[in-house]
Amino acid sequence: EAGDHESFMHKEMLEQPAAAARALSGRLDERFGTAHLGGLNMDARETRAIRRVKILGCGSAYYVGQMGAALVEELARIPADAEAASEFRYRDPVIEADTLYVAVSQSGETIDTLLAVQEIRRKGGRVVGLVNVVGSAIARECDGGIYLHAGPEVAVASTKALTNMFLGFALLALQLGRVRDLSIADGRRLINGLTRIPAQIQEILDDEAAIAAVAEQLSEAESVFFVGRVRGFPVAREGAQKFKEISYRHAEAYQTSELKHGPLALISPAVPTVAIVPDDELTDRNVGALHEIAARRGPLVVITHEGVDLGEVDCVRIDVPRNERELDPVLLVVPLQLLAFHAAQRLGHDIDKPRNLAKSVTVE
Ligand code: BG6
Numbered sequence: 012e013a014g015d016h017e018s019f020m021h022k023e024m025l026e027q028p029a030a031a032a033r034a035l036s037g038r039l040d041e042r043f044g045t046a047h048l049g050g051l052n053m054d055a056r057e058t059r060a061i062r063r064v065k066i067l068g069c070g071s072a073y074y075v076g077q078m079g080a081a082l083v084e085e086l087a088r089i090p091a092d093a094e095a096a097s098e099f100r101y102r103d104p105v106i107e108a109d110t111l112y113v114a115v116s117q118s119g120e121t122i123d124t125l126l127a128v129q130e131i132r133r134k135g136g137r138v139v140g141l142v143n144v145v146g147s148a149i150a151r152e153c154d155g156g157i158y159l160h161a162g163p164e165v166a167v168a169s170t171k172a173l174t175n176m177f178l179g180f181a182l183l184a185l186q187l188g189r190v191r192d193l194s195i196a197d198g199r200r201l202i203n204g205l206t207r208i209p210a211q212i213q214e215i216l217d218d219e220a221a222i223a224a225v226a227e228q229l230s231e232a233e234s235v236f237f238v239g240r241v242r243g244f245p246v247a248r249e250g251a252q253k254f255k256e257i258s259y260r261h262a263e264a265y266q267t268s269e270l271k272h273g274p275l276a277l278i279s280p281a282v283p284t285v286a287i288v289p290d291d292e293l294t295d296r297n298v299g300a301l302h303e304i305a306a307r308r309g310p311l312v313v314i315t316h317e318g319v320d321l322g323e324v325d326c327v328r329i330d331v332p333r334n335e336r337e338l339d340p341v342l343l344v345v346p347l348q349l350l351a352f353h354a355a356q357r358l359g360h361d362i363d364k365p366r367n368l369a370k371s372v373t374v375e
Contacts, residue, residue, distance in 0.1 A: 013165075018362040020166035020257075024348055025216060027171045028209040031341075033160040034175040035205055038182055044198025045189035046182040051139055052155035058190045061111045064091035067099055067127045068115035069372070071169045071252060072176065076115050077245035078340045079141075079180030085337050086201070087187035097123035099130075106134035113183070114140045117164055117172035118371035119147020126375070128152045141179045143172045157183065166363045167370050168256050170348050173249070174212070177341040181205060204335035208342070211332040215345040218329070222346050225312055225327050226353030229254075232283050232310075234261040237347070239287030240268055240297060246287050246314075246340050250347030257355035257365050267300045278309035285350070289339045290316040298322055314346050 016022035038046050051058075064083045066076035076093030083091035096114070100123075114128045119142040128138050128149055140149050140156035143164065150156055159175040181201070189198050229235055235254060239247035244266050251264040265274050267286065278284065284304050288297040301324045304311055311326035316333050331342045355362050 017356075018166065020168055020170060020352055020362050023164055023166055024170045024352065026162065027174050027216070027345070028213040030161045030171040031174055031178060031209045031212060033162075034178040035182075036160075039202050039205065041199065041202060043189065044195040044202060046185040048157050048182055048186055050156050050158065051186075055190050058187060060109055061089060061187065062109040063107065064089055064111050064113060064187075066091065066093040066113045066115060067096040067124060068093070069096050069121050069123050071173050071249055072115040072117065072121075072124070074245045074249040074252060075173050075176040075180070076113070077248070078177055078242070079113070079115070079184070081242055081245070082180050082184040082337060083187060086184040086193055087191055089187060089191075096121070096127040099127045104130070106131055106136040108135065110136065112136050112138040114138055114142075114149055114153060115176055116140070116147075116149050117143045117159070117161070117169055117176075119144040119149040120371045120373050121149070122373050122375050125149050125152065141176055143175070165370070167365055167368050168253055168348075168351065168362075173344070174341055178205065178208070181338060201335055201337065204338045207334060208338065211334060211342055212345055214332050215342065216349075218346075219349055222329060222349040223353040225329065226350045227357050228310070228327075229283055229285070229312070229350060230258060230260070230354035230357045232260065232281065234263070234277075234282050236274065236278075236282065236284040237262060237264045237287075238267040238270060238284055238300070239264075240266055240293050242291065242336070242340050243267075243287035243289060243297075243343065246343045246347070247285070249344055250285060250287075250350070253348060253351035254354065256368060257351050257360060257362055258358055259360065259366070260354070267297055270300055270303065275303065275307065278304055278307040280308045280310065283310040283312065285312045285314065285347070287343055288313050288315040288319060288321070289336070289343060290319050290333065291336050291339070294319060298324070301326065312350075314343055
């Protein structure tokens with residue numbers, strides 16, 4: 012039962028602060044500035060021997076996998092990337108003994124992800140799972156794992172599980188980093204950032220009414236662009252995914268830097284853009300792109316941090332709280348959940364069970 016909430020998605024979005032706290036509980040080690048993930052079943056020597064990280068998932072789990080790959084590269088300096096599990100198996104992948112494979116799945120039952128895990132293990136690769144449902148098929152097939160502790164997620168559009176997947180990756184990257192060159196000071200800096208996240212998610216949720224008003228405007232558009240760069244790009248992909256899944260409006264994610272190589276041709280007063288512009292190394296370039304969009308009279312919604320100077324650009328601005336830059340994606344994504352939810356609600360759709368979609372796809 013969704014209880015007092017009009018939908019499970021709404022209930023699950025609001026559960027995120029508590030769910031995030033559970034994902035971190037008992038796993039942070041202040042003293043050594045690291046994470047404890049006993050379920051990985053790997054000692055320090057094995058952890059150090061990892062030369063590459065390959066992340067596999069479907070849908071939102073794939074996009075959060077891209078966020079996770081960035082965390083692993085930034086914190087542990089291990090080459091990492093994410094791939095759609097549904098494609099991986101069909102290109103006869105090269106499986107390496109010194110690669111750590113990570114399977115990401117809320118349900119633990121998604122067939123494409125499960126078959127990818129089986130293919131890797133058949134070839135002798137090591138797979139760990141980032142899984143929510145305890146004892147699920149993927150959890151059972153893996154060599155070890157990190158349970159997400161998000162609690163049951165019913166709505167097709169993933170919210171609290173996705174948040175906890177990101178935190179799972181942050182813990183994994185911290186542990187991988189601390190057996191390598193990540194300093195104890197940096198480890199503690201990230202632990203401090205992680206512990207602030209539950210309350211910061213709550214702050215964004217408290218802004219729901221303002222974000223709902225923006226969503227009403229977006230729900231009128233036939234097509235919406237979601238753009239971001241580097242850490243912001245998988246956030247944009249997840250934002251577009253949520254928006255199309257439940258509002259049934261066309262939504263497309265692009266790297267902000269690629270706009271001028273094609274999609275700028277589509278920008279007009281009828282095509283709004285949701286831009287992810289965190290306070291980071293790329294802020295100035297991102298702001299430049301906002302001006303390009305505004306010059307074509309494209310309506311703009313900008314997800315940013317307080318104090319970021321967007322120039323004179325005409326836009327609706329949504330500020331999220333600041334954290335450590337590496338952890339920004341988990342906060343930037345929350346307003347995008349609310350935008351999709353309120354657009355879909357405005358349009359009168361079945362939010363928990365969007366047409367043509369299933370919560371977990373167990374046949375190929
Ligand atoms: C899709 C769902 O079919 O499966 C997505 O519609 C979900 O919302 C994806 O992200 C992966 O599911 P899971 O359970 O493997 O995380």
